[in-house]
Amino acid sequence: MTQTPGKLQVDDKAVDLPVRAGTIGPSVVDIGKMYAQTGMFTYDPGFTSTASCESKITYIDGDEGVLLYRGYPIEQLAEHGDFLESCYLLLYGELPTKAQKAEFDYTVTRHTMVHEQMARFFAGFRRDAHPMAVMTGVVGALSAFYHDSTDISDPNQRMVASIRLISKMPTLAAMAYKYTIGQPFVYPKNELDFTSNFLRMCFAVPCEEYKVNPVLSRALDRIFILHADHEQNASTSTVRLAGSSGANPFACIAAGIACLWGPAHGGANEAALKMLAEIGTVDRIPEYVKRAKDKSDPFRLMGFGHRVYKNYDPRAKIMQKTCHEVLSEMGIKDDPLLDVAVELERIALSDEYFIEKKLYPNVDFYSGITLKALGFPVSMFTVLFAVARTVGWISQWKEMIEDPSQRIGRPRQLYTGYDKRDYGPISER
């Protein structure tokens, strides 16, 4: 929907810039023709005021703490549905009927195995390699095995690649974990649901039957729902930019994994747990809050703050509830890390600095405690985030490829380097 154009006046140049409104949320000023009309670029490193695309998948209202997947509130999806239902919703745009859900579950389940030769990749890594390093490598390597779903111009191949990625990420993630602990890989079992299958591939050993705890499986499934998509975050933007060149979907998802690994992004769940462990006891919290506020100290409260949420991250509330469920199911009466997290949250939320900068706990603040209680090592936390976010990445990639106005992403710059100068011989330098 086009609104009254905006006007831009720079020196003697005045241009009309079309304004477009979305369904909900901020309108956009379309600056696509601005360089041609003014000879100037816009400048927005970090993209704090820039919409990179049009999308129908996920909506976030940062001031109200709202997160919608295809219009459905995250609280309702997490409460009533399972992860594969949210995958179907993100991919196809509508909640599945009973028959559609059964068919989708069947299809995903039967793509969970990986080519047997992929197992050899793992042997090339050191046993102490970070699982995210392994995942970046092996997911990119999928394009060396599944050539029949790399033609991005073919809608069927795009869908096959999407299903393969959603289905095989848990298998590869479990293999990455097993490899680091020196245990044999466990094959997927078709009789199990997505998340139970993943838990079994991670924690089963050949010497005895592994019984899935339904409470823990439900909790992890809900955690996957919370992490499934989040509009144009850094890793999704990476996937979109990689995909805009026509790169195959497996390579694009590997690029997303690499970006997610950063501690400012998906790596924050690992960093947040390490921070809580470093703080150790409640009495040391003020020292760390002081450091977080000190501009000369690079320390930040990991799991706090967000580019979009200037209110409580709705996922963090659900995560906190899930954390208590898992701790109680595991019979963990008092987890010192949880005590530190709850007290740190209380102190931070009443501190002027955090209030003024609107810094609240984000999805990563309580997830680490929960994942640790589920039995995962800290190094696997971001891998679990990647398992869940794969559906968001591939849904956004598919939306971009299917957008008729899609073209390669190629930002410009403000150049502040040397003007033209001549080369001189080394003898004169």
Ligand code: SDX
């Ligand atoms: C995720 O984008 C997404 O949607 C991401 C994600 C998703 O689902 O994809 O939600 C997942 O990445 C969640 C965020 C996880 N990261 C962390 O928890 C790391 C700690 N948080 C910060 O690094 C930071 O808050 C970011 C990276 C999350 C947001 O950075 P911004 O938007 O660039 O904000 P900023 O760094 O400009 O901070 C604004 C101010 C600064 O102070 P001033 O320079 O204005 O004086 O707030 C301060 C910052 O110093 N600040 C913090 C802080 N976060 C911001 N101070 C202390 N501790 C913090 N955690």
